[in-house]
Amino acid sequence: MCAGAISETAEKTWLEDIPEIRSANCWRCGKATPRGYVFCAQCTPRYGETVLLRTAEDHPGKAIFVGSIPLLRVVLERIRGRRVVKWWMGTDALTMWMCPPGMSRWKVLAHQWKMRLLERFIDEHWVTGRRLLEDLRRAHGISPTKVAVVYWPGKYQEPIPLQTHQAFNAVYYDPGGGRFKRWVYGMDVIEALKERFPQVNWIRLDGSQDLRQVLPLADVYVRPSRHDGAPRIVEECRISGVPVIFSEGQEPDVDKIAKELEALLRSKEAGGRAAGPRSQ
Numbered sequence: 001m002c003a004g005a006i007s008e009t010a011e012k013t014w015l016e017d018i019p020e021i022r023s024a025n026c027w028r029c030g031k032a033t034p035r036g037y038v039f040c041a042q043c044t045p046r047y048g049e050t051v052l053l054r055t056a057e058d059h060p061g062k063a064i065f066v067g068s069i070p071l072l073r074v075v076l077e078r079i080r081g082r083r084v085v086k087w088w089m090g091t092d093a094l095t096m097w098m099c100p101p102g103m104s105r106w107k108v109l110a111h112q113w114k115m116r117l118l119e120r121f122i123d124e125h126w127v128t129g130r131r132l133l134e135d136l137r138r139a140h141g142i143s144p145t146k147v148a149v150v151y152w153p154g155k156y157q158e159p160i161p162l163q164t165h166q167a168f169n170a171v172y173y174d175p176g177g178g179r180f181k182r183w184v185y186g187m188d189v190i191e192a193l194k195e196r197f198p199q200v201n202w203i204r205l206d207g208s209q210d211l212r213q214v215l216p217l218a219d220v221y222v223r224p225s226r227h228d229g230a231p232r233i234v235e236e237c238r239i240s241g242v243p244v245i246f247s248e249g250q251e252p253d254v255d256k257i258a259k260e261l262e263a264l265l266r267s268k269e270a271g272g273r274a275a276g277p278r279s280q
């Protein structure tokens with residue numbers, strides 16, 4: 001189910017020469033943004049949203065499909081004369097070359113065929129994070145000349161003040177759902193860690209919580225995902241100085257994660273909070 005032969009030059013292009021787009025101003029409202037974010041905290045799009053850029057100087061007339069890309073909407077935006085951008089977020093890129101455990105093979109094949117059909121209408125492919133480039137490289141027929149790395153900015157772009165507290169709170173993301181979501185977000189790893197660290201207070205995020213309530217009391221954010229783009233919460237934790245244990249979207253190593261967690265626990269027992277806001 002993999003892509004065909006790719007020449008050495010094309011491979012080099014995929015791995016090294018894909019540009020990274022950043023901006024000093026929000027593409028929607030023009031307000032200054034920190035860290036080169038392309039959208040400010042108010043304008044950052046939701047997954048599944050279609051963003052129409054009208055005012056941004058460098059990107060006029062683009063229809064940006066964040067994650068999902070409905071066929072009819074693409075055709076409609078094309079008729080309106082807009083340039084179509086597919087913004088790959090994570091597992092949508094993965095399913096371009098493999099059928100992950102717990103996902104319907106038919107659903108994956110349908111996604112691949114839809115994207116092949118849409119390719120001629122897509123002007124640009126953006127990936128949120130470099131680690132998704134490998135997925136697009138493996139996908140059939142996507143030209144590296146149409147690809148750019150554009151990070152998906154978080155909702156919280158400034159540090160959230162942390163609070164001192166007694167318990168050791170480890171935060172993790174579990175959106176619920178079936179076998180596929182459990183596999184991709186490493187729920188088996190989280191369960192193994194819960195058994196090894198009963199003294200830790202485990203806090204589950206399902207995406208509905210307000211991070212301003214959760215992050216101040218977090219001692220670590222653990223993300224043992226098997227595939228990922230650039231998760232916004234990882235960036236949000238780092239900005240606020242919450243230590244992150246992240247598998248970088250590779251097969252998570254439980255022992256390695258346990259060691260890192262152990263070190264953070266010891267550091268807290270020794271009297272310190274593990275970190276303060278990142279200086280940058």
Ligand SMILES: [Zn+2]
Pocket residue numbers: 026027028029030031039040041042043044
């Ligand atoms: Zn804005």
